[in-house]
Amino acid sequence: MNTSLYIARRYLFSKKTVNAINIISGISMLGVLVGSAALIIILSVFNGFEGMILSMYNTFTPELRIEPAKGKTFNPDTSALLSFSTIPQIENYTLVLEEKALLRYGESQYIAQIKGVSDAFVHRQGLDNTLINGRFLLSKNQESFAVIGSLVQGYLTVNIFDDARKIEIYSPKKGTEARANPADEFLTRSIRPSGVFQIQQQFDETVIVPLSFARELLGEEKKVSAIEVYFKPGTPVGRLHKDLQNKLGNAFIVKNRMQQNSLLYKILNTEKWAVYIILTFVLVIAVFNIIGSLTMLVIDKRKDIAVLSSIGAHTTLIRKIFFAEGMMITMIGCIAGMALGLLFSLAQQQFGFIKIGEGNIITDSYPVLLKSSDFILVFFTVGSISAITSAIASKLSVKNIHNLKEDL
Numbered sequence: 001m002n003t004s005l006y007i008a009r010r011y012l013f014s015k016k017t018v019n020a021i022n023i024i025s026g027i028s029m030l031g032v033l034v035g036s037a038a039l040i041i042i043l044s045v046f047n048g049f050e051g052m053i054l055s056m057y058n059t060f061t062p063e064l065r066i067e068p069a070k071g072k073t074f075n076p077d078t079s080a081l082l083s084f085s086t087i088p089q090i091e092n093y094t095l096v097l098e099e100k101a102l103l104r105y106g107e108s109q110y111i112a113q114i115k116g117v118s119d120a121f122v123h124r125q126g127l128d129n130t131l132i133n134g135r136f137l138l139s140k141n142q143e144s145f146a147v148i149g150s151l152v153q154g155y156l157t158v159n160i161f162d163d164a165r166k167i168e169i170y171s172p173k174k175g176t177e178a179r180a181n182p183a184d185e186f187l188t189r190s191i192r193p194s195g196v197f198q199i200q201q202q203f204d205e206t207v208i209v210p211l212s213f214a215r216e217l218l219g220e221e222k223k224v225s226a227i228e229v230y231f232k233p234g235t236p237v238g239r240l241h242k243d244l245q246n247k248l249g250n251a252f253i254v255k256n257r258m259q260q261n262s263l264l265y266k267i268l269n270t271e272k273w274a275v276y277i278i279l280t281f282v283l284v285i286a287v288f289n290i291i292g293s294l295t296m297l298v299i300d301k302r303k304d305i306a307v308l309s310s311i312g313a314h315t316t317l318i319r320k321i322f323f324a325e326g327m328m329i330t331m332i333g334c335i336a337g338m339a340l341g342l343l344f345s346l347a348q349q350q351f352g353f354i355k356i357g358e359g360n361i362i363t364d365s366y367p368v369l370l371k372s373s374d375f376i377l378v379f380f381t382v383g384s385i386s387a388i389t390s391a392i393a394s395k396l397s398v399k400n401i402h403n404l405k406e407d408l
Helices: 003-013 019-060 079-084 119-123 150-156 211-218 237-251 262-287 289-300 302-310 315-351 372-397 401-407
Strands: 064-068 090-105 108-117 131-134 143-149 167-172 186-197 206-210 226-231 252-256
Touching: 019 262, 019 289, 019 315, 019 372, 064 237, 079 237, 090 119, 090 150, 090 211, 108 119, 108 150, 108 211, 143 150, 150 186, 167 211, 186 211, 206 211, 237 252, 262 289, 262 372, 289 315, 289 372, 315 372
Parallel strands: 108 206, 143 186
Antiparallel strands: 064 226, 064 252, 090 108, 090 167, 090 226, 131 186, 143 206, 167 186
16 A cells, blocks of 8 residues: 555544544535535536426427528428438428517407427427416317417417407518508418417417418418427437538528527526536635644644654655545545435435425426536546645645654
8 A cells, every 4th residue: 555645544544632633624524525515416406407497498499400591481392301301310390480470369469479380290299298278289170279378378368268269460461562551461360279388488479370370371382481300219419410411501500409599508507607616616615624634633743754754754755645634534525425415316306305486387396417427527626626735735734844853
């Protein structure tokens, strides 16, 4: 066994002459333990919230979305687009036609995003989980229905159970000049709402209708705004993303989920890293207690230091002893803290004993998602801070070694 490590281990677990050393070492270890456990728990909770938010977004955000590089619409019947639909990994793809339109329900008016979708859209998994009222029904017996966002319902005060009232939708006619009667400048269609969904403001301002209804409303016979693609589980989406972009060329833009919701991903990552940095500062304060602990240990072991120096031990060996002592204190606290954080997170996953509060329709307890990368990050963070602090403390401990020899 390494000499410095062996002596450091004996010092750590042996009884000290000065009882304060045990207390200071214990406080240092406890501080690292609590800080490490807090980091694991907080990062896991952020992972849980991130996974929960993204799972809701992913219901309406496809794995890949094909959009035109120029303009708002394109013809989906081109040879390149028709060939991509034969890719065996594709589970579902939807033609989408989107545009802003004026909605009217009774005396209330609201400008919302009209999203016309092909029949494959309703076969996506998780759509029913977004509903807060009604059903996710877009057509029945050749009649079109609309599923509206919660903001649309709130502004228009829509009653989806009132079959006698419909939502009137107004869309400007293309290429129409100003007329004496402004109503002649709009295409008007009426549709009954069948359900209300709620995800986030970006989506809750949307009215989802059948593609055929959107074509009539917007006066668009063939073109679409986008094609949304979902793949079978286990498909390497990253590789297919590049292949599909190369295949379609510069006329189209193929976006993955991160590119479609870039602001959301930035916000989630920024919040997580901000909390990590704050808790790391707490760890720094806890780890710096090692300086005091090692200083007291030097005072307690000054006879041993003098003896080792007298028999030829170099200052480097003595410095290594106290460096190893500091590393052992912090790393024991770190490993114990990560284990405690792991147990706490698993218990929260299983039992959900810490509740968010009443009124949350998505989950009643804090979600937790454990990632091995978080454990590696915490271990590396504590190890780095510990190495710096232990190096400073060990250097200070042997600074006056010659004075110790003279005193003894």
